[in-house]
Amino acid sequence: MVHLATELIHGDDKDNRVTDVAPPINVATTFRYDNDDLVAWNDRENLDFMEKQPIYSRLAHPNSTRLESLFSKILLGHAIIYSSGCSAFFAAMIHYNPKRVFMGQSYHGCRAIANILTRNFDVKQHTLDDIEQFAQKGDVVHLETPVNPYGTSYDIQSFADRAHAKGAFLIIDSTFAPPPLQDVWEFGCDMIMHSATKYFGGHSDLLSGVLVVKDEEISKKLRDDRIYLGTNVANLESFMLLRSLRTFEMRVLKQSDNATKIVKFLNENRTKYDKVLNKLYHSSLQTEDFVKRQLKGGYGPVFALTLKSVDQCKKFPPQLKYFQHATSLGGVESLVEWRALTDPYIDQTLIRVSVGCENVDDLIKDLAGALQYLQDSA
Numbered sequence: 001m002v003h004l005a006t007e008l009i010h011g012d013d014k015d016n017r018v019t020d021v022a023p024p025i026n027v028a029t030t031f032r033y034d035n036d037d038l039v040a041w042n043d044r045e046n047l048d049f050m051e052k053q054p055i056y057s058r059l060a061h062p063n064s065t066r067l068e069s070l071f072s073k074i075l076l077g078h079a080i081i082y083s084s085g086c087s088a089f090f091a092a093m094i095h096y097n098p099k100r101v102f103m104g105q106s107y108h109g110c111r112a113i114a115n116i117l118t119r120n121f122d123v124k125q126h127t128l129d130d131i132e133q134f135a136q137k138g139d140v141v142h143l144e145t146p147v148n149p150y151g152t153s154y155d156i157q158s159f160a161d162r163a164h165a166k167g168a169f170l171i172i173d174s175t176f177a178p179p180p181l182q183d184v185w186e187f188g189c190d191m192i193m194h195s196a197t198k199y200f201g202g203h204s205d206l207l208s209g210v211l212v213v214k215d216e217e218i219s220k221k222l223r224d225d226r227i228y229l230g231t232n233v234a235n236l237e238s239f240m241l242l243r244s245l246r247t248f249e250m251r252v253l254k255q256s257d258n259a260t261k262i263v264k265f266l267n268e269n270r271t272k273y274d275k276v277l278n279k280l281y282h283s284s285l286q287t288e289d290f291v292k293r294q295l296k297g298g299y300g301p302v303f304a305l306t307l308k309s310v311d312q313c314k315k316f317p318p319q320l321k322y323f324q325h326a327t328s329l330g331g332v333e334s335l336v337e338w339r340a341l342t343d344p345y346i347d348q349t350l351i352r353v354s355v356g357c358e359n360v361d362d363l364i365k366d367l368a369g370a371l372q373y374l375q376d377s378a
């Protein structure tokens with residue numbers, strides 16, 4: 001078995017077209033045909049030829065092909081690359097075309113896509129508690145774990161069993177714990193999605209998403225659909241994502257380690273900040289057995305806390321030096337977000353924390369200073 005760190009650097013070597021060690025940035029939308037090898041579209045058995053002979057960048061381009069080779073290796077299946085995590089989720093919905101979708105707490109953008117499907121196509125939405133009562137063959141259970149914005153985990157195996165007992169498909173959004181933190185396939189899901197904007201991108205400068213399936217035929221259908229949905233990853237982004245992936249494992253392991261240490265510090269010092277800190281959420285604080293089974297490689301680098309008031313939530317971010325106040329997560333730079341600014345469904349006193357690659361002692365000092373300031377002024 002080739003290890004993750006090696007695949008991240010060599011998993012796309014087979015797609016080398018030139019002698020450059022760093023893959024070139026390709027900006028072309030259209031590519032010259034090979035006049036010595038002209039095959040009509042209707043005479044093609046499949047679209048595999050595009051890997052060697054790209055036609056038009058909405059179909060495939062050299063670095064989208066490289067990304068799919070690499071993601072297929074590291075995500076242990078057949079990967080399809082998209083322009084964002086949201087377009088990946090939309091593609092999954094178009095593929096399964098369910099009559100009912102079962103979702104719990106999850107990224108509000110995925111919920112908003114489900115709302116569009118409900119508005120236009122009368123897709124019914126249910127909670128995860130409704131699976132036994134309402135799920136039917138061909139429906140979709142969409143589970144995010146660890147979940148945004150809390151960073152807490154759900155038992156994937158139990159949801160796989162419950163969905164499959166009804167003939168429904170299980171999609172896992174594993175954005176918050178990509179490998180090596182979590183290997184979702186072990187627990188029996190049908191499709192995995194990631195917002196590659198987060199840890200795979202890792203520098204807060206690109207949007208992308210990825211779906212992975214075990215069945216090659218399904219991956220081909222997804223790719224065919226993507227051509228006409230027009231949601232392939234963009235040329236420049238694909239180059240940046242490739243470059244980011246080379247260092248992905250180092251970054252995410254450091255982020256995971258930092259986050260776990262910070263949560264431990266906050267948990268052990270709760271009483272010091274009793275006028276500020278209300279609740280603390282993270283998988284490392286969960287005691288159920290499945291959490292350690294799932295997060296074998298480390299806990300996700302996002303956690304959440306609630307403060308005692310909305311006013312404190314507004315005063316907390318400006319006190320921080322290293323945690324910038326911004327949405328999103330997964331980048332090398334640590335962020336906090338008063339989540340009410342972007343998520344209409346969330347607890348109004350929740351602060352989401354995305355831990356970066358800075359020195360953990362500096363990060364702890366930064367958070368402790370801001371909490372102490374609010375404690376003293378309460």
Ligand SMILES: Cc1ncc(COP(=O)(O)O)c(C=O)c1O
Nearest residue numbers: 084085086107148175195197208
């Ligand atoms: C868990 C999760 N899934 C999906 C998405 C959507 O990803 P993107 O912003 O790349 O469309 C996000 C974005 O924050 C997310 O946190």
